Amino acid sequence: xxxxxxxxxxxxxxxxxxxxxxxxxxxxxxxxxxxxxxxxxxxxxxxxxxxxxxxxxxxxxxxxxxxxxxxxxxxxxxxxxxxxxxxxxxxxxxxxxxxxxxxxxxxxxxxxxxxxxxxxxxxxxxxxxxxxxxxxxxxxxxxxxxxxxxxxxxxxxxxxxxxxxxxxxxxxxxxxxxxxxxxxxxxxxxxxxxxxxxxxxxxxxxxxxxxxxxxxxxxxxxxxxxxxxxxxxxxxxxxxxxxxxxxxxxxxxxxxxxxxxxxxxxxxxxxxxxxxxxxxxxxxxxxxxxxxxxxxxxxxxxxxxxxxxxxxxxxxxxxxxxxxxxxxxxxxxxxxxxxxxxxxxxxxxxxxxxxxxxx
Amino acid sequence: xxxxxxxxxxxxxxxxxxxxxxxxxxxxxxxxxxxxxxxxxxxxxxxxxxxxxxxxxxxxxxxxxxxxxxxxxxxxxxxxxxxxxxxxxxxxxxxxxxxxxxxxxxxxxxxxxxxxxxxxxxxxxxxxxxxxxxxxxxxxxxxxxxxxxxxxxxxxxxxxxxxxxxxxxxxxxxxxxxxxxxxxxxxxxxxxxxxxxxxxxxxxxxxxxxxxxxxxxxxxxxxxxxxxxxxxxxxxxxxxxxxxxxxxxxxxxxxxxxxxxxxxxxxxxxxxxxxxxxxxxxxxxxxxxxxxxxxxxxxxxxxxxxxxxxxxxxxxxxxxxxxxxxxxxxxxxxxxxxxxxxxxxxxxxxxxxxxxxxxx
Numbered sequence: 001x002x003x004x005x006x007x008x009x010x011x012x013x014x015x016x017x018x019x020x021x022x023x024x025x026x027x028x029x030x031x032x033x034x035x036x037x038x039x040x041x042x043x044x045x046x047x048x049x050x051x052x053x054x055x056x057x058x059x060x061x062x063x064x065x066x067x068x069x070x071x072x073x074x075x076x077x078x079x080x081x082x083x084x085x086x087x088x089x090x091x092x093x094x095x096x097x098x099x100x101x102x103x104x105x106x107x108x109x110x111x112x113x114x115x116x117x118x119x120x121x122x123x124x125x126x127x128x129x130x131x132x133x134x135x136x137x138x139x140x141x142x143x144x145x146x147x148x149x150x151x152x153x154x155x156x157x158x159x160x161x162x163x164x165x166x167x168x169x170x171x172x173x174x175x176x177x178x179x180x181x182x183x184x185x186x187x188x189x190x191x192x193x194x195x196x197x198x199x200x201x202x203x204x205x206x207x208x209x210x211x212x213x214x215x216x217x218x219x220x221x222x223x224x225x226x227x228x229x230x231x232x233x234x235x236x237x238x239x240x241x242x243x244x245x246x247x248x249x250x251x252x253x254x255x256x257x258x259x260x261x262x263x264x265x266x267x268x269x270x271x272x273x274x275x276x277x278x279x280x281x282x283x284x285x286x287x288x289x290x291x292x293x294x295x296x297x298x299x300x301x302x303x304x305x306x307x308x309x310x311x312x313x314x315x316x317x318x319x320x321x322x323x324x325x326x327x328x329x330x331x332x333x334x335x336x337x338x339x340x341x342x343x344x345x346x347x348x349x350x351x352x353x354x355x356x357x358x359x
Numbered sequence: 360x361x362x363x364x365x366x367x368x369x370x371x372x373x374x375x376x377x378x379x380x381x382x383x384x385x386x387x388x389x390x391x392x393x394x395x396x397x398x399x400x401x402x403x404x405x406x407x408x409x410x411x412x413x414x415x416x417x418x419x420x421x422x423x424x425x426x427x428x429x430x431x432x433x434x435x436x437x438x439x440x441x442x443x444x445x446x447x448x449x450x451x452x453x454x455x456x457x458x459x460x461x462x463x464x465x466x467x468x469x470x471x472x473x474x475x476x477x478x479x480x481x482x483x484x485x486x487x488x489x490x491x492x493x494x495x496x497x498x499x500x501x502x503x504x505x506x507x508x509x510x511x512x513x514x515x516x517x518x519x520x521x522x523x524x525x526x527x528x529x530x531x532x533x534x535x536x537x538x539x540x541x542x543x544x545x546x547x548x549x550x551x552x553x554x555x556x557x558x559x560x561x562x563x564x565x566x567x568x569x570x571x572x573x574x575x576x577x578x579x580x581x582x583x584x585x586x587x588x589x590x591x592x593x594x595x596x597x598x599x600x601x602x603x604x605x606x607x608x609x610x611x612x613x614x615x616x617x618x619x620x621x622x623x624x625x626x627x628x629x630x631x632x633x634x635x636x637x638x639x640x641x642x643x644x645x646x647x648x649x650x651x652x653x654x655x656x657x658x659x660x661x662x663x664x665x666x667x668x669x670x671x672x673x674x675x676x677x678x679x680x681x682x683x684x685x686x687x688x689x690x691x692x693x694x695x696x697x698x699x700x701x702x703x704x705x706x707x708x709x710x711x712x713x714x715x716x717x718x719x
Contacts, residue, residue, distance in 0.1 A: 108629055116629040116654060118605075177654070246477075261645070270467055270475040276647055286620070286645035291659025292638045295475060295536070298657050300650030 005030035005067065008132055014359050015139025016330060017067040018057035025057065025333050027359070028067060030135055032143045033128075040088055040149050041080035042096060044357075047137035048073030048163035048323070049333070049349040051194060051256055052279070054340050056125055060281055064125055071137030072098040072123040073165040074353070075158040078149075085146045093152040095313070097165035098123055098303045100134060100148045114148075115173075115303045138333070140357055150310050153317035160322035163194060163348040164313060166303065167323060171199040171252055172312040173304030174275045175206065180250045183207030188233070188251040188267055192219045195254035195277060197347040198323055200227045203252075205319040211248065213267070222346065226324070235263065248272060258282050261298065265290040274298045323348045329356035364389035364426065367491050373718035374498025375689055376426040382417035384692050387426060388718070389494055391502045396441040399508045401453055404713035406496035407432030407522040407682070410553060410615070413696050415484055420640070423484060430496030431457040431482040432524040434517045435713070444505045452511040454672070456524035457482055457662050459493055459503045471666040473506075497692070499716055509669045512676025519681035522553060522707040523672055525662065526682060530558035530611055531671040532663030533634040534565065539609040542566035547592070547610035547626055551578045554613035554636060556706040557682055559586045562611075564678040570607065572626070581705070585683075594622065605629070605653075613637050620657065621646050629653045636660055682707045688715035 006012075009031035017028035035041060053070035055061060075095040078088050088094065101121035102109050108116040121128055124136030136142075150165070152158060174180070180187055183206065189199045190213040200223065203210040211231040212223040223229040233244055241263055248267045256278035264274055265287065276284075276298060290296060304312065316322065324347045328336050336349045351357075365371070368390035376387035394400045412429035414420055434454040437447055447453060460480030461473040468476050480487060482503075483495030511520055533539075539546050544567040548558045551573050559582065562569045570590040571582040579591040592599050604625045612623065615637030623633055624646060631653065638659075649655065663671065675681065683706045687695050695708040710716075 113629070116652075262642070270472070276650065278647070279651065280647055283621075283644040283646045285642035286657065287642040288635050288659060289638050289640070291657070292635055292661045293475075293659070295660050296658065297632075298645065298650070299654070300647065300652070300656075301654050302651050 007031065009033045011143070013135070013139055013141055014357070015069045015135060016333060017069045019067045021059040023054070023057035023337060025138070025337070028069060030069070032141060033130065033132070035080055035082040035143055037082040037084035038145050038147070039082040039143050040078055040085055040094070040146050042074070042076040042094055042142050042144060042149065043079045043354070044074050044137055044140060044142060045076040045354045046074065046159045046162045047071040047351045047353050048166065049336055049340060049351065050166050051340060052166070054337050055279070057337070061279070065133065068125050069135035069138050070124050071139070073162045073167070074137030074142065075152055075162045075165070079141070082146070087146050088149065088151070093158060095150045095152050095162065095165045096123060096137065096142060096144050096148060097150070097169060097309055099306070100144050101128055112307055113305050115305055138330070138351060138353070140353070148306060150306070150313060153313055156313060156317040157322060159327060159350050159352070160325050161316070162350050163323035163325065164198070164316055165309070167194045167198045167348065168202070168316060169304040169309045169312050170277055170301070171195055172202055172315070173308055174252065174277070174299070174301035175202060176308070177301065178250060178273050178275055178299060180208065181206045184209065185249040186211065186247060188213050188248040189229070189254065190251055190264060191254035191278065192216070192223055192347070193254060193343060194323070194348045197227055198321070199252045199254065200229050201321045204228045205315070205321060211244070213251070213264070241267070250275065252277065254278055256280060258284060260285065262287045262290065265296055268294065268296050270294045272296045276300055325350040327352050331356065366390065368392045372494070372498055372500050373716070374428045374494065375692060376428045377416035378426045380418040380423070382413065382696060384416065384497070384696070387428060389428065391500055392489070394439045394441050394502060396443040397504045398441045398502050399437055399444055399447050399453065399505050400439040400500065400502045401435040401437045402713070403433055403435040403496055403499055403501050405434050405518045405521045406430040406710045406712055407525065408692070408695055408699060408708040408710065409525045410699060411525070413699055416696065424492070427484050428494035428497050429483055430498070431455070432521045432526070433496030433501055434511060434521045434524070435501065447505060447508060447510065452513070452517060453508050454511050454521065454524045455482060455496065455501055455503045455508055456528060456668055459507045460488060471664040473664050474662045497689070497710060497712070499712065499718070506665055509665070509672050512673060514679070515672070515676050515681060518686050518709050518711070519684050520672070520675070521709050522557065522682035522684065523675055524668070526553045526557045526707065527561070527675060528663040528668045528671050529636050529660070530554055530613070531561050531674070532667055533611060533636060533660035534558070534561060535667070536660065537609055537632045537634055537658065539567065539632070540565040544568065544608040545570065545606055547572050547607045548613065549610060549623065550613040550637065551575070551582060551706070552613060552702060553682070553707045556586055558611045558613065559588050560680045563587045564674065564680055570603070572610070572623070600626070607631055609634065611636060615639055617641050617643065620644060621649070624649045624655055624657070627653065627655050630655070632656045632658060634658050634660055684709040686711050690715070
């Protein structure tokens with residue numbers, strides 16, 4: 001008979017979980033596995049609230065297995081080491097992102113692309129090698145294989161740096177893979193939320209000209225004055241959209257809702273690339289003529305490999321790039337989720353886990 | 360007052376044109392410009408019938424102005440060259456494809472990608488630099504700037520080589536650009552028509568493994584035994600499709616009817632690329648999850664630049680690649696168009712202009 005979450009593993013743990021598609025989170029006692037020789041225990045200090053957390057707790061994509069503890073942008077301190085762990089020592093500042101395991105033997109894993117392993121294990125709502133469910137970072141401690149733990153550079157703050165572990169790598173990886181790093185080229189960032197605002201900062205660090213494309217006119221000031229975007233394009237203004245046709249080398253599309261791709265494709269130059277990162281509930285309509293007539297492409301990307309995520313953290317540390325965050329207490333999380341559903345956050349909530357999670 | 364088609368230019372020409380959206384073609388007298396200093400003039404011997412000719416003749420895309428002399432897979436023998444023509448001479452075997460002009464000053468033109476120039480001039484049905492309308496290859500003579508004329512290798516027959524000028528470059532360009540030419544790779548070809556059958560031949564010429572993906576099981580024998588495909592996948596068979604999931608580095612999709620992309624994206628390996636060369640006239644559903652989870656790409660491609668077209672035809676010469684053609688007399692053209700509409704051709708009609716197009 002299946003053991004309860006509290007009895008499953010030998011180490012007691014505590015967090016906040018959602019138990020049904022209402023998505024309401026509440027205190028939850030569970031347990032973590034004993035450290036295997038390769039495992040690191042992380043005492044969680046901060047955890048970012050990703051829109052995926054919201055989709056998952058509400059079962060928007062239909063594959064949530066309750067109870068679910070979300071959280072895949074968490075930072076903290078190493079408090080226990082398996083006997084084979086050489087990469088870290090006690091007290092190290094570390095982070096864990098979306099992945100906590102992969103098969104380690106397929107083509108993707110052998111190429112160091114754990115994020116494309118068909119058996120990749122997510123930090124939460126996923127089954128681990130031992131057959132038990134993974135619980136995420138809205139909790140006091142997590143046990144993770146050292147391969148999936150990242151060293152946090154000294155000058156990168158643990159709270160404002162936490163969202164880089166998902167939002168950061170999710171935009172950094174395609175920017176590198178699809179060649180968006182040539183200084184002087186023009187990048188459009190569609191959607192100014194958790195992903196979008198980090199994409200602007202990283203785009204500027206690559207020396208790109210950046211235009212934020214958004215349906216919210218009230219984000220213009222922020223985009224230009226605070227985030228450093230060169231321009232702001234209101235997607236609901238037909239004249240402005242027309243004037244911008246064929247001006248962008250690439251577009252990072254971070255919008256999670258269903259939206260038309262035609263207007264974005266029109267903004268691209270010949271050979272332009274539209275990279276879609278948001279996960280809408282339904283397929284999008286793709287007009288083919290613009291792709292054919294301009295040799296344009298639509299591509300996807302899924303977080304990044306472990307090596308690349310570490311590289312991204314170093315890059316952000318070097319360029320002083322962090323997320324713009326609103327720190328919250330654990331017991332504010334349900335309100336935060338409501339606000340997130342309305343995009344009412346500039347631009348990532350981060351839970352002060354160590355400071356506010358108490359049994 | 361606008362001059363008539365016959366009087367517009369100084370030299371007589373004769374061809375077959377569609378005069379309204381019925382698409383029915385009939386004899387048509389018109390005229391061609393004198394051979395300018397950069398021009399190559401050639402006697403047309405053969406012209407391939409591309410499905411685009413049918414679309415344009417019937418105004419399917421809403422862009423046609425009549426009369427239209429279609430034909431953009433044109434081959435023949437040079438009869439005159441302008442004073443600034445450097446690479447071609449009288450007697451050369453040459454061809455012209457889908458383009459006869461561009462701006463020559465934009466980024467695309469500078470990169471030998473005239474096909475993506477916003478001012479690219481189509482071989483037929485488009486306004487030329489001098490304001491007159493271009494007429495295509497269902498005609499006895501063709502005049503085009505040297506830049507838009509390719510030499511046909513001596514060992515390639517002109518009739519079976521003609522379709523390479525559109526079908527050939529349309530599939531060759533994306534195979535190269537999207538890196539689907541490394542031996543050992545696995546490339547899928549969706550649709551086995553004018554474009555698809557040539558795609559199989561080019562892909563095999565590159566040494567890649569080829570799977571034809573088709574709705575018609577009856578095309579299997581031909582695909583494997585005659586065209587050299589390694590496998591044949593019936594897209595309506597869920598078991599076959601399931602077994603082939605995640606096995607292809609790239610897919611060239613030649614189908615222009617509306618069709619589902621989901622199963623094709625599923626056939627791609629991680630990092631795989633689906634390249635559309637047929638253009639359905641309605642948006643297709645794009646499933647975003649598989650694109651993201653596998654870092655896959657859906658792209659488009661449209662013919663190729665002139666430098667690349669010459670490269671393609673030289674490659675075809677080296678590997679003895681030609682189209683499978685049914686050569687027809689010009690007065691069969693309307694029947695051919697009806698059959699083309701039903702995909703009843705293996706795999707390209709080619710009009711024997713040299714022997715059967717006679718002015719009244």
